[in-house]
Amino acid sequence: MMSKWNAAWREQALPELAARDWDLIVVGGGISGAGILREAARRGWKCLLLEQRDFAWGTSSRSSKMVHGGLRYIAKGQFGLTRDSVRERQRLLQEAPGLVEPLSFLMAHYRGGFPGPKVFGGLLAVYDALAGKRNHLYYPLQQLRYLAPGIKEDGLLGGTRFFDAVTDDARLVQRVLGEARAEGGEALNGMRVAELCREGGQVSGVLAEDAETGKSYRFNSRVVAQATGAWADQLRRKTGLEHIRPLRGSHLLLPAWRLPVAHAFSFMHAADKRPVFVFPWEGATVIGTTDLDHPAPLSEEARISPEEMDYLLAACAQQFPAAQIRAADVLSTWAGVRPVVSDGSEGRKPSDEKREHALWVEPGCVTLAGGKLTTFRLLALEVLQACAPFVGRTVDDRGAATFAPVASQPMSTLSPAQQRRLIGRYGRALPQLLALLEELGLEQVADTDTLWAELAWAAEQELVLHLDDLLLRRTRLGLLLAQGATAELPRIRALCQARLGWSDTRWQWEEQVYLQLWQRCYSLPEED
Known part of the structure; x- marks a missing residue:
């Protein structure tokens, strides 16, 4: 069993991870970055993912939650894209029931x-x-x-x-990261990549700042893969021919x-x-x-x-x-x-922009932009194939499952629907989660499907750095309950504060910041 993946682990592991030489550093902790890490770890690459805020913080926790085959691409004649999307949708339905439904x-x-x-x-x-x-x-x-x-x-x-099909997009990212970590990949949140380091005209690593302490770390790698979504233009060397809209x-x-x-x-x-x-x-x-x-x-x-x-x-x-x-x-x-x-054509409506991805390659660095949640596995393979020459390897599509099969567990106290849901969301981590369920019971939070034990598990094992990580991404209680789950905060505190290692002062600060964030960005909009 791996050591606990939490803030205490992160603080201890960070200097040691910065001292290693990596084959691949992935910048960006959304579904694309998680997919790249997963495919690299599967192949035995020494790989590390760095995310500036929190895993799935950007687009990958705020999508429309749909895993779809791209019906509208047919009308535009993009049959190849539709075929790929449909096949990947079917893979996800078969491999991750309970998470992709x-x-x-x-x-x-x-x-x-x-x-x-x-x-x-x-x-x-x-x-x-x-x-x-x-x-x-x-x-x-x-x-x-x-x-x-x-x-x-x-x-x-x-x-x-x-x-x-439909999914919980943030949980999908967590599940993919879990698969990558189980096979040797590492991932850190709260690490803002400030610049790409270059030697002899080639990218040789990154300089990253720890958002929790303000310390900077240099990470060396043979190649850097940027999967930063809308942030892609901030680090790459631009050609001027295209841009992110x-x-x-x-x-x-x-x-x-x-x-x-x-x-x-x-x-x-x-x-x-x-x-x-x-x-x-x-x-x-x-x-x-x-x-x-x-x-x-x-x-x-x-x-x-x-x-x-x-x-x-x-x-x-x-x-x-x-x-x-x-x-x-x-x-x-x-x-x-x-x-x-976008190619920068003037007057083009947002809905008329093509939704195809782009790959930009410079010595030691590959940047991905665009793409769809459904096809994240194919995008990851394409990125790895572009990275492979810098690492001295080749990459083929082995067609292996993204998600390892989950061995059946004795779960007689859980309903079939609960079993399916927990297997889909937690995968390989299920045996440890079930042990926590034995301790904490099967009570659900208010009228949601989320179990109180899932909050405890996230606090202990899913690298929660701030309260919004816990309530908006590891669980979706901040969306599903009134006023961002304000009424449940005292009980959440009693369950999670010690598990997170926070003092009373820290908890009060986190709660205040979270509620302000919820009011500003997740409630009804205020008139400007």
């Missing part, structure tokens, strides 16, 4: 609306062919009423149902009882004909997403604007008029910044 989608068709049943059915026929099985069905109006109570019926013809996508989260949905509803917003979704997630209902330029500094946490909130509430009113959803119904919000690679 199937989700049915409904597209309602209205008289004179686009796409109509025939056009959409044709797209889905191609989609199904790429997936290798029929995956959709058309429902006439009488049948659709049973599947979709409460949707707008004026002009409604029927609806098409198809399947994709940060685009913000914002979401509203409602209590499930306020708008109960059993499917993801996909429809075109009346204002701009963009696709919008209303879907079930973690026992709540999500409305998303927007697609706007994000001019704010990337060092600040993204947040929804009043205009975006109005846009999403209007979308909900359009599709579910009887529900009469108002701003007062919103439990929480989140906004993420997508790293879209």
Whole structure:
């Protein structure tokens, strides 16, 4: 069993990790960086990941949570991208049940609306062919009423149902990091890479600052892989031919009882004909997403604007008029910044930008930008193949599972749904988590699926440095409970303070900072 992965371990290990010579340093702790670390560790590379804030802090905890095959890429003729996405979606569904789960989608068709049943059915026929099985069905109006109570019926013809998948994106990053660490990779959060070190015109490592102490460390490596998303332009040597266009996508989260949905509803917003979704997630209902330029500094946490909130509430009113959803119904919000690679064409709408990834290679450094959550494994392989010459190795796609199979454990006290959920989220760490469950019991936090023992586990074993790490990413209680889980904070403190090694003064400071952050970036937006 590995030593505890927490702040005390980090403080002790940091000087020793900085003294090593690495084959590969990965900069960026989102899903792309975690995937690269995982594939490198599998191949026996000496590899280290450095993340400036927290794992999944950027886009990878604030996505739309969907693991999808890229249906809209078919309409743009990007069949290869769709084929890859569909196959990777199927891999994730098979390898990580309980973490990546199937989700049915409904597209309602209205008289004179686009796409109509025939056009959409044709797209889905191609989609199904790429997936290798029929995956959709058309429902006439009488049948659709049973599947979709409460949707707008004026002009409604029927609806098409198809399947994709949904995940907890931050937990997916943790699971991938867990696989990498189990095979020799290392990962540190709170390490801001200030510059790339160069010798003889080649990148030879990085200079990083520890956000917890302010100390700087030099890390040597044969190659550096940057997977920093929207931050990609900050360190790489630019050619001037292309740049990152940060685009913000914002979401509203409602209590499930306020708008109960059993499917993801996909429809075109009346204002701009963009696709919008209303879907079930973690026992709540999500409305998303927007697609706007994000001019704010990337060092600040993204947040929804009043205009975006109005846009999403209007979308909900359009599709579910009887529900009469108002701003007062919103439990929480989140906004993420997508790293879209742009050629700089003037006047191009955010939604018209292509969502393909780009790879830039300079001596000793490979930079990835763009890409999709679903295809993170393929992106990781592409990055490693570009890194391999600097390390003196070759990389092939062995097709091996991203997630090691989890041996069955005696879990008679857990329901089948709880067993599936915990296996999916914790993977190889499950035996240790079950030991904690024996000690702390199976009580859930408020009306969520999260167990109190999961909070204790995260505090002890998942490198939590700050309270928002615990409540917004290791668990999602800060999104799922009112006012960022304020009512549960005394009990969370009693359970986690000692496990985190925090004094009373430290806890009070962390709580104050967390609640201010939640109010600023995860609650209803304030009028500017």
